[in-house]
Amino acid sequence: MDILPILSTLRRHKITAFLVIIEIALTCAIVCNAVFLINQRLDRMHMTSGVAEHELLEILFADIGPNKNQKARTAEDLAALRQIPGVLQVSSANQVPFGNSSWNGGIKLDRNQRVSTLNATTYTGENVLQTLGTQLVEGRNLQPDDYMDFDDVVRAASVKDAKGIPKVTVITQSLAQRLWPGQQPLGKVIYYADYPMTVVGVVKHLVRPAFTDNATAEFTMVLPMRITQGLYIIRTDPQNRDAVLKAAVAKMKAINPHRVILKQRPWDEVRSNFFQNDRAMAGLLVGVCIALLVVTALGIVGLGSFWVAQRRRQIGVRRALGATRRNILHYFQTENFLLATIGIALGMVLAYGINLMLMLHYELPRLPAIYFPVGALSLWVIGQLAVLGPAMRAAAVPPVVATRSV
Secondary structure (H helix, E strand, O other): OOOHHHHHHHHOOHHHHHHHHHHHHHHHHHHHHHHHHHHHHHHHHOOOOOOOHHHEEEEEEEEOOOOOOHHHHHHHHHHHHHOOOOEEEEEEOOOOOOOOOOOEEEEEOOOOOOOOOEEEEEEEOOOHHHHHOOOEEEEOOOOHHHOEEHHHHHHHHHOOOHHHOOOEEEEEHHHHHHHOOOOOOOOOEEEEOOEEEEEEEEEOOOOOOOOOOHHHOOOEEEEOEEOOOOEEEEEEOHHHHHHHHHHHHHHHHHHOOOEEEEEEEEHHHHHHHHOHHHHHHHHHHHHHHHHHHHHHHHHHHHHHHHHHHHOHHHHHHHHHOOOOHHHHHHHHHHHHHHHHHHHHHHHHHHHHHHHHHHHHHHOOOOOOOOHHHHHHHHHHHHHHHHHHHHHHHHHOOOHHHHHOOO
């Protein structure tokens, strides 16, 4: 079909055509970036934690009044919890993955560095790696002889006594690759708070309790320190979790009635709570995309209906001169395709500009090129479907309309 008559007609309806082009362009730009953000949120929500997700329980408590021997009380709690049927592992830890509250510190590769190489999360707690169910891929796990009491380490650090500071650590693959790309991490020395620690083991995954950048989500290390912070992690069989949690809480209250259980939950709930904002954001963006696409489709339907009403006599003349219904149908589809193509081209430029702004102000990654052809194809399909109804009504205009008076 010769498009010159179509372009000539569009030039006589510049404002209407311009509005449709702008509507399509804005939809293209916003939807491309919104879908990209949705995929990012979904990737974030499905990231690997590195722990036995369906086997873990968290119990967080606080004592009422002073506790003069927290170390002995913790040992008593752990021993009692291990006796509960179905319990596989127990640890008193400082934090849990996706727990939101994070212990972090700077890591240096040289003691004389003025600025840390990176910031990493530190997990502490005897037996914490075994309890979490992490996968050791290199070296060894932390041994009982490696551990020191947290309070003793704090006192040693306050007087700069290096002998009272842990000498070894276990880190994640992600952290090892960032610190020593392509090198063997075992035996390497890092400086944490300016104290040297030798890497003796590497775990495949262990996510941080809190993070904003997915690229640093596994910058994690484990220090051999026994801790009494009122947080217990219990590992059990998935089918026994509810019964074990109930029994564990009852056991802790029986040992010490004068304490408050602040949290008692399976680890799935920890993960669900951590990503609730991401789910809400993804849902909101999906709603925005659907609304924009519906509004754009309705705009195309409205424009097509308006032009069919305006051109009934012109359509009748064409039919009288021999144009078939298929010719009329193709005319309106081609006209809409041209408007959509111009709008999509402009929308891709806008999408790129919006992505640059998001990269600059919100540190988002670059919009992958695949989103442009997918977005264009989607809008072309929606545009053609939207104009189909008005085009079919135009094709149904009989030739006799050309003989009627205005």
